[in-house]
Amino acid sequence: NAGVTQTPKFRVLKTGQSMTLLCAQDMNHEYMYWYRQDPGMGLRLIHYSVGEGTTAKGEVPDGYNVSRLKKQNFLLGLESAAPSQTSVYFCASGELLNTGELFFGEGSRLTVL
Amino acid sequence: RKEVEQDPGPFNVPEGATVAFNCTYSNSASQSFFWYRQDCRKEPKLLMSVYSSGNEDGRFTAQLNRASQYISLLIRDSKLSDSATYLCVVSRGAAGNKLTFGGGTRVLVKP
Numbered sequence: 001n002a003g004v005t006q007t008p009k010f011r012v013l014k015t016g017q018s019m020t021l022l023c024a025q026d027m028n029h030e031y032m033y034w035y036r037q038d039p040g041m042g043l044r045l046i047h048y049s050v051g052e053g054t055t056a057k058g059e060v061p062d063g064y065n066v067s068r069l070k071k072q073n074f075l076l077g078l079e080s081a082a083p084s085q086t087s088v089y090f091c092a093s094g095e096l097l098n099t100g101e102l103f104f105g106e107g108s109r110l111t112v113l
Numbered sequence: 114r115k116e117v118e119q120d121p122g123p124f125n126v127p128e129g130a131t132v133a134f135n136c137t138y139s140n141s142a143s144q145s146f147f148w149y150r151q152d153c154r155k156e157p158k159l160l161m162s163v164y165s166s167g168n169e170d171g172r173f174t175a176q177l178n179r180a181s182q183y184i185s186l187l188i189r190d191s192k193l194s195d196s197a198t199y200l201c202v203v204s205r206g207a208a209g210n211k212l213t214f215g216g217g218t219r220v221l222v223k224p
Contacts, residue, residue, distance in 0.1 A: 035214075040121065042200070043157070043214040090156060100147040100204055100212070104156035 002026050006091050006105035013081045013112045021076040021108050023091030031094050032074040033058070033102065034066060036087040043090065049074055081112045114139055117203050117215040124220045126191045133187040134218045136201030145204035146177055146184045150197045151217065157200055160186075191222045 004025045013019055023032065030051050035043040045058030047066040055066045063085060065077045074093075078085060088109050092102040119136045126132040138146075146163035161168065163175040163184050174187040188195055201215035 040216050042117070042216040045212075100145055100162055100202065101159045102157075102212070104158070106156050107154075 004091055004093055004103050004105040006089075006108050008108060009106065010109045011111070013078075013110065015082060015112060017081050018077070018079050019081065019110075020078075021089055021091070021110075023074045023076070023093075023105055024072055025074075025091075025093040025103070026072065027093060027103065028071070029093035029095050029103070030071075032068065033092045033094075034064070034074065034076045035090045035092065036060065036085075037090060037107075038087050046076065046089075078110075081110075083112045086110060086112045115216075116140055116213045117201055119199075119201050119215040119218045121216060122219040122221075124218065126188075126195075126220060126222045128191060128193060128222055128224050130191050131187065131189050132191055132220060133185060134199070134220075135183045135185045136203075136215050136218075137181075137183045138201075138203045138213075139182065140203070140205060140213075141182065143182075143203045143205055146175075147202040147204070148173075148175060148184075148186050149200040149202055149214075151200055152197050157214075160199070188220070191220075193222050193224065196220060196222045 033048040034046040049068040052071040091105040094102040148160040149157040150160040151157040161170045167176045172189045176185045198217040198219045200217045205211040
């Protein structure tokens with residue numbers, strides 16, 4: 001069972017470089033999310049999508065862009081990486097309606113030098 | 114003040130002992146509450162929802178105190194495999210963008 005798959009798992013960037021994180025889910029979920037996790041900060045929502053072709057800003061959207069061209073995929077882009085974007089990024093999907101269950105990918109560890 | 118606050122720990126627990134910890138939330142409009150478990154360098158996974166009347170799932174008991182705005186998690190007969198970080202999650206509505214995660218409480222169960 002694949003569930004939610006993120007690529008790449010690890011990446012090192014130099015300041016100013018760009019990159020895209022790919023998230024794919026095979027559970028036919030409408031909702032998809034990108035979070036970042038930093039020590040002591042908990043998971044913070046970057047952007048989210050409530051369906052194919054839709055995206056919206058979360059708590060910490062600055063410096064990131066997203067696209068949801070296909071229902072199963074949610075891309076997170078960093079146009080000009082900064083050291084403050086060094087973090088672990090988690091993609092999640094779900095069909096919430098108060099069940100509260102999100103299904104997370106394994107995470108992508110990004111270091112910006 | 115953070116919207117959801119947890120004692121980061123670690124809580125060092127002898128195997129077989131009971132451990133309990135709380136999570137406080139600041140938004141009185143919060144509707145739903147959950148505990149997630151996150152193993153070291155792994156993704157979070159839903160452990161259990163927290164219902165108003167309290168609920169159990171095996172060795173795990175969750176409680177909600179709306180008056181004092183906190184939820185709790187109790188683990189009985191701790192196993193080595195219970196070592197993890199426990200994330201408190203509070204929801205202000207049905208959509209996923211309304212979820213707020215706490216920073217987590219780390220539990221270390223030792224032989």
